[in-house]
Structure formats: C-alpha cells, structure tokens
Amino acid sequence: MKIDLTDTTASKINKGLVKARRAIGTPAVGMVLTLVVVTDEENAYDALKAANDASREHPSRTLVVIKRVSRSPRDRTQSRLDAEVRVGTDAGSGETVVLRLYGEVSDHAQSVVLPLLLPDAPVVVWWSVDAPRDPANDPLGALSQRRVTDSYAAEKPVDELRSRAESYEPGDTDLAWARITPWRSMLAAALDQVDCEIVSVEVAGEESNPSVELLAMWLADRLHVHVRRAVSAGPGLTQVRLETTGGPITLHRSDGAMATLALPGQPDRAVALKRRETSELLAEELRRLDPDDTYASALRFGVDRLGGIQSAAERAEAAAQPVPTLPVRAVTEPAATGVQPTSSESGNSDRPTPAKMPPVKKADPQ
Amino acid sequence: MAPHSGSGANPLRDPADRRLPRIAGPSGLVIFGVTGDLSRKKLMPAVYDLANRGLLPPGFSLVGFARREWAHEDFAQEVHDAVKEHSRTPFREEVWQQLVQGMRFVQGTFDDDDAFERLRDTIDELDKAQGTGGNFAFYLSVPPRSFPVVIQQLKKHGLADQEKGSWRRAVIEKPFGHDLKSAEDLNKVVHEVFAADQVFRIDHYLGKETVQNILALRFANTMFEPIWNRSFVDHVQITMAEDIGIGGRAGYYDGIGAARDVIQNHLLQLMALTAMEEPSSFSADALAAEKEKVLGAVRLPKDLGKNTVRGQYAEGWQGGEKAVGYLQEDGIDPQSKTDTYAAIKVEVDNRRWAGVPFYLRTGKRLGRRVTEIAVVFQRAPHSPFDQTATEELGQNAIVFRVQPDEGVTVRFGSKVPGTSMEIRDVSMDFAYGESFTESSPEAYERLILDVLLGDSNLFPRTEEVELSWKILDPIEQYWDKHGKPAQYQSGTWGPVEADEMLAREGRSWRRP
Numbered sequence: 001m002k003i004d005l006t007d008t009t010a011s012k013i014n015k016g017l018v019k020a021r022r023a024i025g026t027p028a029v030g031m032v033l034t035l036v037v038v039t040d041e042e043n044a045y046d047a048l049k050a051a052n053d054a055s056r057e058h059p060s061r062t063l064v065v066i067k068r069v070s071r072s073p074r075d076r077t078q079s080r081l082d083a084e085v086r087v088g089t090d091a092g093s094g095e096t097v098v099l100r101l102y103g104e105v106s107d108h109a110q111s112v113v114l115p116l117l118l119p120d121a122p123v124v125v126w127w128s129v130d131a132p133r134d135p136a137n138d139p140l141g142a143l144s145q146r147r148v149t150d151s152y153a154a155e156k157p158v159d160e161l162r163s164r165a166e167s168y169e170p171g172d173t174d175l176a177w178a179r180i181t182p183w184r185s186m187l188a189a190a191l192d193q194v195d196c197e198i199v200s201v202e203v204a205g206e207e208s209n210p211s212v213e214l215l216a217m218w219l220a221d222r223l224h225v226h227v228r229r230a231v232s233a234g235p236g237l238t239q240v241r242l243e244t245t246g247g248p249i250t251l252h253r254s255d256g257a258m259a260t261l262a263l264p265g266q267p268d269r270a271v272a273l274k275r276r277e278t279s280e281l282l283a284e285e286l287r288r289l290d291p292d293d294t295y296a297s298a299l300r301f302g303v304d305r306l307g308g309i310q311s312a313a314e315r316a317e318a319a320a321q322p323v324p325t326l327p328v329r330a331v332t333e334p335a336a337t338g339v340q341p342t343s344s345e346s347g348n349s350d351r352p353t354p355a356k357m358p359p360v361k362k363a364d365p366q
Numbered sequence: 367m368a369p370h371s372g373s374g375a376n377p378l379r380d381p382a383d384r385r386l387p388r389i390a391g392p393s394g395l396v397i398f399g400v401t402g403d404l405s406r407k408k409l410m411p412a413v414y415d416l417a418n419r420g421l422l423p424p425g426f427s428l429v430g431f432a433r434r435e436w437a438h439e440d441f442a443q444e445v446h447d448a449v450k451e452h453s454r455t456p457f458r459e460e461v462w463q464q465l466v467q468g469m470r471f472v473q474g475t476f477d478d479d480d481a482f483e484r485l486r487d488t489i490d491e492l493d494k495a496q497g498t499g500g501n502f503a504f505y506l507s508v509p510p511r512s513f514p515v516v517i518q519q520l521k522k523h524g525l526a527d528q529e530k531g532s533w534r535r536a537v538i539e540k541p542f543g544h545d546l547k548s549a550e551d552l553n554k555v556v557h558e559v560f561a562a563d564q565v566f567r568i569d570h571y572l573g574k575e576t577v578q579n580i581l582a583l584r585f586a587n588t589m590f591e592p593i594w595n596r597s598f599v600d601h602v603q604i605t606m607a608e609d610i611g612i613g614g615r616a617g618y619y620d621g622i623g624a625a626r627d628v629i630q631n632h633l634l635q636l637m638a639l640t641a642m643e644e645p646s647s648f649s650a651d652a653l654a655a656e657k658e659k660v661l662g663a664v665r666l667p668k669d670l671g672k673n674t675v676r677g678q679y680a681e682g683w684q685g686g687e688k689a690v691g692y693l694q695e696d697g698i699d700p701q702s703k704t705d706t707y708a709a710i711k712v713e714v715d716n717r718r719w720a721g722v723p724f725y726l727r728t729g730k731r732l733g734r735r736v737t738e739i740a741v742v743f744q745r746a747p748h749s750p751f752d753q754t755a756t757e758e759l760g761q762n763a764i765v766f767r768v769q770p771d772e773g774v775t776v777r778f779g780s781k782v783p784g785t786s787m788e789i790r791d792v793s794m795d796f797a798y799g800e801s802f803t804e805s806s807p808e809a810y811e812r813l814i815l816d817v818l819l820g821d822s823n824l825f826p827r828t829e830e831v832e833l834s835w836k837i838l839d840p841i842e843q844y845w846d847k848h849g850k851p852a853q854y855q856s857g858t859w860g861p862v863e864a865d866e867m868l869a870r871e872g873r874s875w876r877r878p
Binding site: 178181182184185186187188189190191192193198219222223224257258261263266267269270271272273274284288290292293294 | 376377378379380382383384385386387389391392417418420423424425458460461463464467494495496497499
C-alpha cells in the first residue's frame with residue numbers, strides 16, 4: 001500500500017501512516033527501531049532497497065530523507081515537503097516514508113524527522129553518501145543513538161577515516177568496519193589454533209578501500225606489532241599475512257568469495273569469505289546498538305601510524321595476480337557499486353556537491 | 367569462549383568486541399545413524415546453517431557413520447541434497463566448498479570392530495588434513511537399544527579418550543530410558559565412558575528462542591516477577607499438542623506412550639523454567655541447581671485416578687483429513703494400552719507455589735500443532751463493576767507460545783467501545799517474527815554450536831533426568847494397574863475425562 005502526499009507536513013504523514021496501516025488491516029506492529037536513511041536522489045533506490053532487506057531482520061520504520069537540489073534562487077526561497085508512505089509488502093517488514101525536501105526545509109530535515117520517530121524505540125541514522133564531518137553534532141545525527149557512515153562512499157577514504165577519528169563519539173560506526181567482521185572473525189579463529197608470538201603483520205587490499213586500513217589498524221591496536229598496509233588490485237581486501245615465531249599465517253582471497261587460510265604446520269584450507277551486500281552490513285549494524293568500543297579503539301590508532309605503501313616492484317608483483325578489478329566487483333557486490341568513488345556515475349575529483357549534481361528532471365514547483 | 371590451545375589468551379579476542387561471533391574452536395562432528403530422518407532434516411541443515419553464518423571453525427569436519435554402502439562423495443551428495451531442501455539460510459556454493467572438504471563417511475554396523483577402527487583412522491586423518499585437533503563430538507542419533515553398544519565400541523577403540531587438552535563429547539537424544547531404573551542404567555553406561563560434563567542430552571525445546579526467553583522475560587524485567595507466585599497465579603497450563611498420529615513410528619511408540627515421550631522431558635523442563643527461582647548467574651551450574659530444586663519439590667496428588675488422564679486417539683477427522691484410530695494403526699496391538707494423550711496435575715511444594723496446580727498435557731492427533739505455557743492469574747479480589755459488565759471477562763493470562771509462531775501473549779480485560787460499561791478479554795501480542803529476525807536460528811543450530819563450544823546451559827543433566835522419572839514413575843505404575851486409556855476422537859482437544867478433571871476444580875483447559 002502506497003500513499004503519495006505532496007506539499008505536506010509531518011502530522012499529515014503520521015495520519016497517512018495510520019490510514020495505511022488500517023487499510024491493510026494490521027494495526028499493531030512490533031517495530032524495534034527507526035532507521036533514518038539520508039541519501040540523494042541518485043542513491044535513494046539502492047539505499048532504500050538495502051534498508052528494506054535489512055528490515056526483514058530488524059522490523060523498522062524507515063524514513064528516507066532525500067534533499068532535493070534547488071537550482072534557481074526562486075526555488076531556494078520556496079520550501080516544500082513531499083512524502084510517499086509505504087506499508088505492507090512495499091516496505092519490507094515495517095513502514096517506509098520517503099521524504100523529499102525542497103528549498104529551505106532541506107536545511108531543517110530534523111524538524112520533519114522528529115515527529116515521525118517511533119516512541120521509545122532507538123533511532124539509527126545511516127548516511128549512504130555525503131556523511132557530515134561530525135555525525136554526532138549533525139542535527140539529524142543528534143536525534144539518534146547510532147550513526148552509521150560509509151567511508152567507502154567518500155572520495156578520499158583515508159582522509160575520511162582521519163576525520164572520523166577526530167569527531168568520534170560513542171555510537172558512531174562505519175560500514176567499512178562492518179565489511180571486515182568475517183575477516184576479523186576468521187583471523188581470531190586462526191589464532192585460536194596456533195600458539196606463537198606474532199612478530200609483524202601485512203594487510204593488502206585495493207587502494208581506495210578504507211576497510212583495508214581499518215583491518216590493519218585493528219590488528220595493530222590488538223597485537224601491538226608493526227603493521228604494513230600494502231596495495232593490491234583487489235577486489236576489496238586480498239591478503240593478511242601474520243609473521244609469527246612459528247611461521248607465517250596467511251589468509252588470502254583473490255576473487256572476493258573464497259579465501260585460503262594457511263597455518264604453519266597445517267594443510268591449507270578453503271574458507272568462505274564472500275563480500276557481503278549492503279543490506280547484510282546494515283543488518284549487522286542494527287544487531288547491536290551500544291557503542292562499538294573496538295571500532296573506536298581501532299579508529300583512534302590512527303591511519304598515519306601504519307607502515308607505508310609498498311614499493312613499486314612489490315606493487316607490480318601484487319598487481320600480477322590474476323584479478324580483474326572493477327568488472328568483477330560490479331558483479332559480486334552490486335549494491336556497493338553505486339557508491340563507489342571509482343565508478344563512473346559518482347563524479348570525479350571532488351565529492352559531488354549539490355551544485356555539481358547532474359540536472360534533475362523534476363518539474364519545478366508551481 | 368573458544369578454547370585456545372596456547373598459553374596466553376588470543377590477543378584478537380576481546381569480550382567488548384561483540385561483532386565477533388562465538389565461533390567454535392577446531393573440531394568435528396561424528397553422526398551415528400546419519401541416514402535417519404533427524405539427521406537429514408535437522409542435523410545436516412543445522413551444520414550448514416552454522417557454517418553459513420560463519421560460526422564453524424575453518425577445517426570443521428563432518429563424519430557420517432551408517433550401514434549403507436556409500437563412498438565419501440555419495441555422503442557429500444546426500445548432505446548436499448538435505449541442505450538444499452531443509453536449510454534455513456540460502457545455499458551458497460563457497461560455504462558448501464568449505465564444508466565439503468571435511469566430509470567423510472564410514473560404512474559399518476554398530477557391532478563391527480573394523481568399522482570403528484576405520485572411524486578412528488578417519489579421525490586421525492582429519493586431525494592431520496583438517497586440523498581438527500582431536501576434538502570430536504559423537505552424535506548418537508540411534509535407537510535407544512543401540513546406545514550401550516555404540517558407547518562401548520567408542521570406549522573399546524579408544525575413541526572416547528581425550529588426549530593433550532583435546533575433548534571428546536557424546537550427544538544423546540531422548541528417550542533417556544523408559545523409567546528411573548533404565549535411566550540410571552543408561553547414565554551408568556554413558557558415564558563409564560564419558561565424563562559427566564562431556565555428555566550432552568538434547569532436548570530440542572530448550573534450544574528454542576522462546577524457551578530461553580522465559581528466563582529473559584522473568585528475570586530481566588521487573589513487571590512480571592512480583593506477581594509470579596501463589597498470591598496472584600491461579601494455575602499454570604503447559605500444553606504440547608501434535609496434529610499428527612504416530613506415523614511410521616509404531617515400533618518405537620507402542621509401549622512408550624505420550625507421557626514418557628513428552629511429559630518426562632519437554633514438559634517437565636518447561637515447567638522447571640517457568641517455576642524456578644532466580645539463578646545466581648546464567649551459568650550451567652546455577653541454572654541446573656535451580657531446576658533441580660523445582661523438580662525435587664514437585665509433589666504428585668494423592669488420588670492419581672482423579673488427577674491424571676490418559677487417552678488414545680480414535681477414528682475421526684483431523685483438519686479435513688480422515689484419520690484412523692491408534693488401535694487401528696499398522697503394527698499396533700489392538701489391545702494396546704499405550705497412551706497417545708496424557709494429562710497430569712502436579713504441585714510444587716515450596717513457598718512460592720504451594721497450592722498452585724500445574725496442569726501438563728500432551729497428545730497426538732489433537733486440534734492443531736501447538737506448544738505453549740499459560741500462566742493463568744486469579745480474578746480481581748473485588749470488582750467495582752457490576753456482574754453484567756464483567757460477564758465476558760475471563761482470567762488474566764500470560765501465554766508463552768513456544769511453537770509455532772513464537773511469542774508471548776498477554777490477556778486482560780478492556781472496555782468495549784460504546785455507551786454501556788462492558789468489559790471483555792483482549793490479547794496483546796509479542797511475536798518473535800515481528801520484532802526480531804524473520805527466521806530465528808533453529809534449535810538444533812544453537813544446540814550443536816553449544817556442544818562444540820562446550821556450553822551446557824541448555825542441556826538437561828543426569829540429575830534432572832532422574833528427578834523427572836521419579837515424578838513420572840508412580841503415574842505410569844498406577845496406569846499399569848488401573849483401567850485403560852480413554853478414547854478421544856482424532857482432531858479434538860482430548861478425552862472428556864481431561865475436561866472433567868479440571869472442571870472438578872472449577873477450571874477449564876485453554877483452547878490453545
């Protein structure tokens with residue numbers, strides 16, 4: 001069931017929600033949280049799809065906030081709120097309101113979101129793109145217990161990590177961190193099986209992927225040894241190598257799906273380490289809403305304390321591995337391609353500011 | 367907690383790091399009776415689902431043991447088919463590739479020494495090839511009469527010996543005997559070979575989310591515990607109903623009956639969780655101590671004839687299908703006195719529950735498949751409303767729906783909209799599927815993982831099993847000597863005698 005409301009207000013949207021619920025005959029709902037998705041028109045479809053899929057695990061009221069660009073001075077003085085209320089099969093297992101904000105109101109999104117939050121239930125904000133520098137002090141971020149950013153979607157991921165570390169507040173978290181949970185889990189399991197001192201570590205992965213840095217920082221923070229960050233052709237993370245007193249432990253993945261775990265004195269083993277969909281990452285984020293201290297600690301270790309990028313020769317060697325980069329990634333992780341800085345549609349040198357966005361074909365408000 | 371083979375703690379493990387799952391240490395699972403239904407429908411899919419959720423260690427191995435002439439590949443194919451058909455999570459090739467490397471099959475019968483030698487070689491080979499570290503759990507999905515021989519074979523071939531910090535565990539399924547004596551004998555056989563803390567008795571009800579939620583609801587909240595006693599509770603009804611008959615299990619079922627099959631384990635465990643005092647911690651020892659206290663305090667009514675009922679399903683219509691009576695089922699003696707329905711009343715003799723009856727009932731071919739615990743409260747001691755206003759008001763109740771549609775229902779009175787004062791029962795529902803994951807893990811997933819982790823919270827212990835038999839034995843003995851089962855039409859809620867049993871005390875069964 002879908003209700004379109006143009007030039008509306010939060011109280012009319014609330015009425016719309018009640019009406020839609022009555023119409024499909026499920027008045028009582030067991031939603032556990034409000035998920036606010038902040039995105040732009042270009043990424044709205046993917047973000048909403050991921051949020052709906054995640055809502056199958058965490059029934060939620062999803063509020064999608066789309067700030068529309070005003071291109072003329074006249075538009076900017078006008079202000080309008082359009083909403084689409086979706087309940088039932090159109091909205092995963094919960095309710096969805098897509099909010100489109102034009103003109104002045106787009107600077108006051110929190111005034112629209114606040115009345116639409118579920119009573120008592122926790123609030124999570126997810127910026128699928130264009131996360132603010134300081135999430136906790138953003139007007140929308142201030143409404144929430146949990147603030148999810150995605151530094152992979154940023155133009156300069158490493159800089160992004162630095163600023164995340166500076167502005168970190170308990171409750172902040174990043175999808176680039178969720179992406180490496182299976183790796184961390186597998187590495188911890190590997191260390192369960194051997195008994196030796198770790199001497200040094202090398203983490204390799206594609207250049208613009210902040211997950212590689214985060215994994216390296218986590219290892220450095222936990223193991224207190226020198227950790228080098230190496231560059232490979234990807235996709236994503238490709239290898240972690242722990243030099244230990246008993247011989248090297250390596251976890252190597254070249255195709256983004258199957259990895260090989262090699263432990264000293266034991267046969268190599270294939271382990272499943274598939275790159276995950278955005279919806280799965282989001283579902284993981286929503287599983288726990290308390291501050292993630294491990295993330296904070298890894299983040300605060302600091303990107304600049306990691307060992308440097310590899311020499312050109314080593315780099316060539318790493319690149320020689322038979323891995324086609326982008327086409328493969330586009331197939332294995334479709335949800336992520338839309339937000340990749342390297343993909344064709346999300347701009348080039350700078351983060352796309354509203355002014356540089358491609359023209360939008362929506363009729364002007366009368 | 368994953369075991370760490372070395373001296374120091376694993377630096378990558380941190381209790382504050384809650385994203386990292388509880389992942390089992392290096393280990394393998396050996397399933398006896400791997401060609402059976404339980405194995406195909408529950409165990410194999412559960413192993414796959416665990417692997418898919420990343421909860422199994424790299425190199426996890428699965429060994430099947432059965433009489434069938436299979437090569438490793440045939441076994442892998444069988445598991446593959448079972449997983450595709452029954453697993454909860456979607457099939458992913460890379461997860462399968464990880465699992466299939468550790469799959470082995472050993473052909474043989476339970477009295478075949480060669481086969482057990484081959485099993486030992488297989489385990490040694492897996493330790494080398496897969497790094498399972500000598501840690502193996504033996505899952506005995508076999509008929510009860512085969513328990514002793516398999517256990518003895520494991521001992522004879524050194525398969526139960528734990529070496530150099532490794533573990534060997536035995537997982538056994540109900541029935542744990544058919545009376546106190548046989549249960550004690552069985553425990554003796556098992557404990558001779560495996561230490562008490564390495565024996566895991568599966569009661570799959572305890573792996574269910576709702577059952578664990580009984581403890582969360584009672585002990586993590588403040589609003590339920592103050593009324594959870596004889597001052598407010600009128601009585602408790604615990605029901606486990608099945609809509610199916612005995613199917614092809616005549617050989618197993620006849621002579622055992624509903625009370626031994628269900629009340630002795632599932633229902634008494636559910637009762638213990640509902641009635642127990644707050645454990646000092648959520649550890650296995652503390653939980654077992656409280657459960658044992660409750661089971662030890664259970665008192666049977668003096669007149670067993672009036673306070674127990676047994677029945678047999680007769681011909682009838684169940685959910686639109688014609689069903690034959692129990693005595694007409696294939697392979698059942700027409701003179702059989704086996705109960706397919708049992709209802710008993712017990713009391714818990716302690717300060718909290720004195721005088722509060724607990725009614726337990728179970729049966730086959732009842733109205734529908736449902737398991738629930740209903741705590742029914744006393745009526746308000748005084749009502750300011752007149753008689754006509756509250757005519758339709760029942761007793762307040764909190765109902766734990768264990769299956770299907772896991773959740774909790776609270777029933778209370780509410781005013782009917784309109785000009786006159788009229789109060790009627792309404793329900794407030796909490797459904798697991800609605801507020802949490804669409805598909806919560808299968809009970810077997812949780813239990814297998816707990817076995818591999820060595821976490822025995824959710825497994826009944828020897829003492830609990832023996833205490834439960836002490837409760838049931840007098841009833842079974844009484845039934846042996848007196849009368850025969852009442853007949854009830856298939857597809858109904860049991861014999862009229864059961865209704866009369868409650869009616870005598872001014873109560874009635876809920877329609878679950």
